[in-house]
Amino acid sequence: MAILKHIASKNANYGSAIDYLKYQHDEFHLVPVLDENGNMMLRDEFYLEGLNCDPETFDLECELLNHEYNKNSTYDEIKSHHYIISHDPKDNTDHNLTGEWAQAIGMEYAKANFPGHQALVCTHTDGKNGTGNIHTHIIINSLRKFDVDPQPFTERPIDCKAGYKHHLTKDYLKHLQKSLMDICQREGLHQVDLLSPAPDRISPQEYYAKQRGQQNLDIANMELMIEGITPMHTTFETGKEKIRNAISDIAERATSFEEFQRLLKAEYGISVKDHRGRFSYLPADRQKYISARALGSNYDRDRLLRIFAENARTAEQNNPHWAVDNPMAILFIKSDLRLVIDLQTCVKAQQSRAYAQKVKISNLQQMARTIAYVQEHGYDSYEKLSETAEAIYTKMAKARGDAKLTESKLRKTNEQIHYLGQYLSTKSIYGEFLKAPNKKIFRQAHSDELAQYEEALQILKQHSSDGKFPTMKDLRAEKEQLTIQKDAQYDTYRYFKDYHKELQTVCANVDSILGAEQEVQQHEQQHTRKYEPSL
Structure with missing residues (x-):
């Protein structure tokens, strides 16, 4: 699987890029490896070519x-862009990938x-940190040298003009990833979908930080082992x-967001909030x-x-009484079930025969869906269905009370923040x-300020039991935690509210089905057969 990495560099020394590509480097500290005479040592195998320039x-x-366009002259400007195409090590054995082949792919791609x-294209066969994977470096000057024809991936007219800079956007990056995938699939190499989000997103900064940290830890552990101490x-x-x-x-282990939030804070000191449909995490440091x-x-x-819901389903299967003690343990997936319409009270149906016929067909569909819903959720009696609806209503009311x-x-915390600031x-x-x-x-002369001070002092004393006022930092932290808790509790309330509304629809539809069945039974009881109402 070939992957694509991008690094933007503000280094004005373009010669350092040539040195990195040609000579051996310590990948942990990114410094050249020197021989006994203090000279840089060439890499064992590399393939270097230039695009719109001489590589030397x-x-x-x-x-x-x-200098010609008076660009890339300030410290904050991006001087070059570094793209790295890393091939899967299995391509070496499975598909006989060689350095020449990877270099040809890199030149075509560039x-x-x-x-x-202006670009340097260089393929290394030694692998990053001894991994053995073949990878190609493409280093381009951020300033464009020649005018080019408009390309499918260009977004602005100036992206084709000389003297303007390389402009990397999200759409352009997706195009670059798609282009690499197409080439590798055409060549029959291992490839994964680069457009899907990574399960573990590790940035280059984190990658190098881990390498340096691991190296330092290994050195420290070696010193401990020399002293006869086993590293922890x-x-x-x-x-x-x-x-x-x-x-x-x-x-x-968690079966709901509330439990996940509580355990993560209690065991690891990490706060989590659900804001605008996204989770965010805050460690204590x-x-x-x-x-x-x-x-x-x-x-x-x-x-x-999804994991919480699956954990809740597994826990309920293993312990049928578990859901009673856990208010968020009930797995609920909202359906599109609708009420069965009573034709006798529907004025529009009485006025239009066509509409009445349409309602009848819709009612039959909703009745069929209701029966399927009842069977799927295991409601073997009307009493059990009613009890479940009442239990969900109780949980809904409790969740709303907790949120209120x-x-x-x-509100009290916000009031304290306001009056503490005034104080x-x-x-x-x-x-x-x-x-x-x-x-x-x-x-x-200062009547307003003194009145505000005395008002704030009086209210803060009402909130304080020991006469000490909280700090603004503590109040804001409490406000943030209460906001997170309130949002989670309202989510719980809306969850049970939707669930209860759906169960009300099911109960009403079951009443309609049983009412229709009773009418049929009364008609058939006039003959010889007798039926008992059943769900």
């Missing part, structure tokens, strides 16, 4: 072009996707990796939330909710008032 004078030609740019940790974990492992651990998108598709909202209680606490902003004025020689004149 790539640095000089890029600098001349930049010509098709970076026309008009042998594998280095990055901050994001710790979050991923914690989420995976809790997700295997960070100030900013990390989105599930930054961690990978394995940690997004939809996948985890949290909402009340949130702190007027506290200095009150201090000056205490020191003023003529307090009457001072109060007249």
Whole structure:
């Protein structure tokens, strides 16, 4: 499977790119490997070609072009773009992939996707960090050298003009990934879908941080082993990796979002919030939330909710009484079931025969769906269906009460934040008032500020039991936690509300079915056969 990586570089020394491609480097520290005489050592095998430039004078030609258009002269400008095509190591044995073949693929790819740019295309066969996979580096000057014809992937007219810079967008990156997939599939090489989100999204920064951390940990463990001490940790974990492992651990056990949220906070100190249909995570040592998108598709909202539902279903199968003690344990998937219409009370049906016929057909469909629903959910009696509807209504009412209680606490917290800010902003004025020689004149001059101070002081004392005022940081943290809790509780309330509404529809439809059946029975009882109503 070939994968594509992109690195934007602000390094103005284009010669360092040539050195990296031609000479051996320490991949952990990105410095050249020197021989005993202090000279850089050539790589054992590499294939280097230039596109719209001589590979040996790539640095000089890029600098001349930049000078010609007066571009890439400031520190913040991106000077070059580095693309890496990494092939699957299995391609070496399964498909006899060679360095020459990979270099030909790289040149074809560069010509098709970076026309008009000066580029270096170099294939290494030694693999990254000794992995043995063949990979191709494509380094382009961010400034375009030649005018080119409009391409299917260009988004702006200037993307075809000389003197303008390489503009990488999300759509352009998808095109680059699709182009690589097409070439590898055409060549019969191993390939995966690059357009799908990665299960574990590891950025280049995280990758190199893990490599450096693992190397430092190995050195420290070696020193401990020399002293006869057994190391406790042998594998280095990055901050994001710790979050991923914690989420995976809790997700295997949680049966609802509320339980997942509680366990993740209690066991790992990681807060999680559900905002705009996305999960975000906040470890104790960070100030900013990390989105599930930054961690990978394995940690997004939809996948985890499916896991919770499956855990709830398994727990209920293993313990039939488990659902009674867990209010979110009931698995509910909303259906498109609708009410059966009573033709006798439908004015429009009485006025239009065609509409009445249409309603009859729809009623038959809804009756059939209701019977299928009852059988699928195992309601073997009308009493059991009614009891389930009443139980769901009780849970709905409790969830709404919990949400209202949290909402009340949130209002009090917001009030404290407001008056604490008012208190702190007027506290200095009150201090000056205490020191003023003529307090009457001072109060007249600052009556509004003093009134605000006294009002804030009085209300804060009402909220404080021990006379100590909370800090603004603590109040804001409490507000954030209450907001998360309130949103989760309202989600629970809406969940049970939809569930109860659906069960009400089922009960009403069952009543209609039984009513229709009783009419048939009364008609048939006039003859010889007798039937008993059944669900």
